[in-house]
Amino acid sequence: MKERPDLERWLPLPNAVRLGDPTALPAGFRAGGVSAGSKPSGALDLGVIHCTEPAMTSAARFTPSATAAAPVVITRDRCDTSRLRAVLVNSGNANASTGKMGFEEAARMQGAGSILLGIPIEHLGLCSTGKIGEPLDGRVFVQTLPRLGDDLSSDATTFNQAICTTDLFLKRAAVDLELAGGTVRITAQAKGAGMIHPGFATMLAFVQTDAELSASRCGKLLDNALADTFNRVSVDGQLSTNDTVVLQASGASGVAPADDAEDKLVQAALDHVMLDLALQLIADGEGATRLAKVRVKGGDPLGHAADKVADHIATSPLVQTALLGADPNWGRIIQAAGHALAGRGPVDFDVSFGGVQVCRANQATRYDRDAANAAAAEQLVEIEVSFLGDGEATRYFCDLTVDYVKFNSEYTT
Template sequence: MAFFRSRWVQRPGHVAEAGDDRLPAGFRAAGVAAGIKPSGGLDVGLLVNGAPDGVSAARFTASGVLAAPVLVTKERARLDALRAVVVNSGNANAATGRPGLDEAARMQGAAAMAAGVATEHVAVASTGVIGVQLDGQKVVKGLLAANGRLSPDGAGEFSAAIQTTDAFEKRATLDVELPSGRVRLTAQCKGAGMISPRFATMLCFVQTDAALSAETADLLLGVCVKRSFDRVSVDGQLSTNDTVVLMASGRSGVTVAPESEDELRFGEALDVLLRQLALLIVADGEGSERVGRVVVRGGHQPGVDAVARAVANSPLVKTALHGGDPNWGRIAQAVGAALPGTAPLALDIAIEGVQVCSGGMALPVDQAALDAAVAGPEVEYEVGLPGEGADAELFFSDFGHGYITINADYTT
């Protein structure tokens, strides 16, 4: 299946899906089964940048309860010079106190030895159940096995090793034509539940053989994360473990200079990559069958952001989306809850381009056409507020019986 599959992400002409799955020059990866997941599947991944002068950038969850791997990475690693990432799935190593920190540090040290780099150049990530102590010895043994499997073709194994409740893998291999030459851009991502528009519950690792400065890498990653993973919601729940890491090897020989046409085009490629990955997370929302997009315009920025989040996180809106029910009254309710006041709000609402409410008053509509419009896999909602000059966008998944089933049995 093609990677770019959403109508809301338009692939630029200079970005193409590659004909192979090889990582960018300089990178190797592997995934192994270390016995952390009860299923026995792949659960430890190792990703290595072999370029000694490579650069990186990273972003982390905004949660006040930070998992041990996030703390260890932020405090013990050089975020502008990461050369390896070690990941385990099946255990989040969150809310585990000092023992959890010790195990995360052990993972970092073992990965440094396996990758042949200094400890400060290793990022640590974990995903899975919160509040259960991680058996770091299993991770160490897994890393010994992963070291012997490192390969430029190892992205598939690595991607499988970072998944938890994901129904499908989320990765891409892109070739990007820049004015100065061709570079490769790849990514592996996971996430399906505990996803909030403040940051997705997810891990994402991005690699390129372009030569970037640390400042450029940080700038581009920050901008693109705000337009992608910061704009999605499955259930409005903020994770303890969210991590995004971008690493550049420079092995292509193509330098992306600041404020250049190369930077602009590379940034466009990174943007569509992360936005499509974010949409895949929403589409894979636990039990999800449909994806919604809400666009809010007018008013002021805090207001439109609050309205977009209220609509995207509303159980009433999400269940209506799941059932293909164009019940726009639920949207109006969510908007009113986000913007309480004493006077009626002159509100506009459209669903798939069909205007259903204008100035706070219902409009006559072709109900059959409206029912058909919300029956597809993607449904767009537009909200207009009084005033102009601000806008906000959020992607969200529906709520169905599958979400309850998955999360009611998550630890049992």
């Protein structure tokens, strides 16, 4: 696996936050990962994240796909998502579009996992990732559970490895946050490299903290963070059948936010961790070589129009291939923006690359071509688009490469 890319320019640290060790779980958590032999390579394919504190709280959010996978449906509809003590994850097989058998095999794994961990079945969530439409043999994983139980520790590394499929590096993040009552830790792990688009980016993500939080607060924190992180990234514009994100709070630190100001600090710390993961996802987009951040200003104050424009730009194959070629091609951006607001009458757009304005009111300007080309050739490309109005929206995306096409023509998903 390759190393995590340098994304710090887009990840300023919030107040009272310092970077932590992403391998060291917060107090009250243990995790592990083993190989059940479902991958031809023998790579790790079964993992679990477990909160040992009975009074813990949690929140979970899932793909809105109309073809959601069996583990998503079971966790969403049958579990108490405010008390998910543990999540059992298999990789290599999505257990999606597998009919009644898929639900039976998922239920088999859930039942065996709850017995292993000694927790109620409704407190054990399930996640799967991998090929769609391939039958899952849950017995292979159930037989491996005792070894998984022996592997559990406060180190998240093997769990992180076990959830990966086509990932080229481990996606993980951690921060420590100083509150009046003491220090709380937030750690997170994710997987994902393709089929990534808002709502929420194709991925599994798991976030842990030892802060004391109510279940309702967990839900609000997670929703707020999702809105500005995983729901703002795209690799290929494709929504997955298996997207799941889980936030667990053990409360083991004994530290709770003391007031609204500290609530905001916790939110900022969580936002930072989840944006870090989201950016790592697109940095590992299948074949990706360059990332872009598009900031759109204009339209209605609520940002609906700006959102549409940003979304169309981030998912435009023409824009993504221009990004690959380090081409400050404002014409493709204008085309995508105009498509987003089709039927609304004439709209004048301004476009800049890295602060170099290349287009004003849909027409070329006189600009420093060397500076614009240099801005478009950076590893982290910044694009600004503006039109009349006060709305704002941001999207992060990657280039579209020959390797992406080659990989997805050769690998069954």
